[in-house]
Amino acid sequence: MKAPFRDRAHAGRELATLLEHFRGTAALVLAIPAGGVPLGAEIARALGLRLDVAPVSKVLYPWTTESGYGAVAYDGSFWLDDARMAGHGLAPAEVTRAVAAARVKVGRRMARLRAGRPALAKRARRG
Numbered sequence: 001m002k003a004p005f006r007d008r009a010h011a012g013r014e015l016a017t018l019l020e021h022f023r024g025t026a027a028l029v030l031a032i033p034a035g036g037v038p039l040g041a042e043i044a045r046a047l048g049l050r051l052d053v054a055p056v057s058k059v060l061y062p063w064t065t066e067s068g069y070g071a072v073a074y075d076g077s078f079w080l081d082d083a084r085m086a087g088h089g090l091a092p093a094e095v096t097r098a099v100a101a102a103r104v105k106v107g108r109r110m111a112r113l114r115a116g117r118p119a120l121a122k123r124a125r126r127g
Contacts, residue, residue, distance in 0.1 A: 007038070008035060008038035009041075011039055011042075012040065012041065015039065015043055016042060016043045019047060022049060027050075029043050030054040031053055033055055033109065052119060054073065057105040057109070058071055059071060059099055061088065061098075062094055062098065072099060072105075074106060
């Protein structure tokens with residue numbers, strides 16, 4: 001089976017053709033490091049839009065460094081999979097610790113990627 005894209009930059013250029021209606025708007029391209037940045041950069045470049053990063057981190061099970069049951073976003077918001085938490089019998093204190101650890105990780109990523117620069121302004125949109 002042939003891959004649909006040569007690389008992430010190619011995927012970004014192709015996606016930009018589907019997002020042409022955003023050209024000339026105040027839209028902001030948010031890219032999740034590291035894999036999403038090449039896509040986001042191509043989209044922003046092709047459409048003349050602003051680009052910013054949106055670091056995230058998995059909320060990890062206490063017994064692994066790879067598998068998770070939720071995520072924390074750059075703005076501090078988080079999502080948890082209640083079914084996975086219940087299925088593994090995670091105690092509320094374990095979940096609280098894991099979310100806090102993910103927030104610390106996101107904070108480190110934000111500091112490293114931004115190097116003191118503030119996040120680009122985002123405004124709520126509907127539709």
